[in-house]
Amino acid sequence: MRESPDWVRISYASALALRFKSGQFVRDFEFGGINLLLSYVEGCQSDCGYCGLARSRVGAYEDKSFIRVDWPLVETDDLVDRLERFEDRLTRLCISMVTHGYAYRDTLDITERIRRRVQTPLSLLVAPPSLNEERLRTLHQAGAEMIGIGLDATTEELFRSTRTDVPRGALQWDQYWEIVSLAREIYGPWKVNCHTLVGLGETDRDLMELFDDLLNRQIFSYLFCFNPEPDSRLADHPKTPVRRWRRIQMAKFLLEERGLDPAAFSYDSQGRLNRIEAPEDLVHRVIREGYAFMTNGCPSAAGEPGCTRPMGSWRPADEPRDYPWVPSAADRRAIYSQLDLEEVLHPGPEPARPLDQCAPPVAGRHRKTSAPCSGVLDIPTGV
Numbered sequence: 001m002r003e004s005p006d007w008v009r010i011s012y013a014s015a016l017a018l019r020f021k022s023g024q025f026v027r028d029f030e031f032g033g034i035n036l037l038l039s040y041v042e043g044c045q046s047d048c049g050y051c052g053l054a055r056s057r058v059g060a061y062e063d064k065s066f067i068r069v070d071w072p073l074v075e076t077d078d079l080v081d082r083l084e085r086f087e088d089r090l091t092r093l094c095i096s097m098v099t100h101g102y103a104y105r106d107t108l109d110i111t112e113r114i115r116r117r118v119q120t121p122l123s124l125l126v127a128p129p130s131l132n133e134e135r136l137r138t139l140h141q142a143g144a145e146m147i148g149i150g151l152d153a154t155t156e157e158l159f160r161s162t163r164t165d166v167p168r169g170a171l172q173w174d175q176y177w178e179i180v181s182l183a184r185e186i187y188g189p190w191k192v193n194c195h196t197l198v199g200l201g202e203t204d205r206d207l208m209e210l211f212d213d214l215l216n217r218q219i220f221s222y223l224f225c226f227n228p229e230p231d232s233r234l235a236d237h238p239k240t241p242v243r244r245w246r247r248i249q250m251a252k253f254l255l256e257e258r259g260l261d262p263a264a265f266s267y268d269s270q271g272r273l274n275r276i277e278a279p280e281d282l283v284h285r286v287i288r289e290g291y292a293f294m295t296n297g298c299p300s301a302a303g304e305p306g307c308t309r310p311m312g313s314w315r316p317a318d319e320p321r322d323y324p325w326v327p328s329a330a331d332r333r334a335i336y337s338q339l340d341l342e343e344v345l346h347p348g349p350e351p352a353r354p355l356d357q358c359a360p361p362v363a364g365r366h367r368k369t370s371a372p373c374s375g376v377l378d379i380p381t382g383v
């Protein structure tokens with residue numbers, strides 16, 4: 001049976017980078033973030049309304065797409081051979097658990113197989129129902145360096161409606177947060193992150209309050225843009241409007257990495273961000289630099305962008321929602337017009353938050369990454 005731990009699925013971009021697949025690229029940028037996903041014949045036992053792997057979504061698990069692209073199945077030992085062969089290009093590895101009775105056992109097994117031969121920093125995107133304090137400690141000792149928690153729904157009510165009160169769902173909001181707290185305690189500051197999905201029905205205020213809370217706990221929040229998965233229960237839910245998405249990206253960056261006070265952001269009665277009070281030159285500099293609009297992800301060992309997930313939030317044929325490269329001049333022009341800044345930006349005071357209380361900047365954001373990297377991939381076309 002082709003199941004974990006001897007088999008795993010890998011993202012299409014990872015399959016291209018490790019030469020499991022061949023593909024064409026439309027833009028050159030450095031890519032070294034390899035994403036693995038546990039695989040079982042029975043599939044994931046959760047049934048989240050927006051997910052391509054949900055139990056009630058039609059089709060065999062092996063054929064299901066995840067974030068709208070295929071994840072080829074490969075033999076774990078073959079994968080580890082290739083990780084070792086391409087190690088000098090790799091920036092971050094990540095094993096994504098699914099909800100399954102063997103998920104912990106197999107994540108530990110694969111972590112150990114990787115760690116015996118490859119030193120690239122390893123994250124685990126965990127399934128909280130499989131975990132407890134002892135298991136988090138064991139995974140840490142086995143070499144996992146960071147923990148990601150796929151919170152996705154950013155309010156308790158949304159979590160319940162998309163992940164708990166669903167045909168075969170039993171995920172619990174409180175248990176997710178218990179794992180966040182335990183992971184923060186065991187793995188340390190800036191070694192834990194929560195994935196947050198923009199567009200499930202939360203307000204801008206909900207998001208910004210969560211980002212501020214996690215920032216104060218030295219936990220990263222990583223943004224994902226809701227983009228409906230065909231045949232999932234939320235297949236007809238609207239895609240997040242690009243203007244809202246860009247404003248959230250910018251506001252989050254100003255809060256987390258430029259020290260803007262939460263009071264600088266105002267909301268209307270529906271919780272929509274309608275005013276940002278900040279020095280105008282600061283905001284224009286942030287847009288010109290472009291880092292605010294890059295993919296949020298676990299860093300490389302050198303603190304540069306590590307997990308850049310091309311197509312994590314958009315389809316290959318779409319305009320990028322988050323950029324796995326530093327946005328080009330043309331990208332920045334598009335960002336400017338999408339933001340429609342005049343509507344929300346008002347002059348305000350300099351940021352007050354001391355830099356040591358901000359999220360650590362990603363080192364790669366201060367160097368040019370637009371130069372082609374020999375043989376390493378960009379966005380594949382026709383996936």
Ligand code: SF4
Pocket residue numbers: 035092093094095123124125147148149193195222296297298307
């Ligand atoms: S950001 Fe990437 S590497 Fe980090 S936990 Fe999420 S998927 Fe894994």
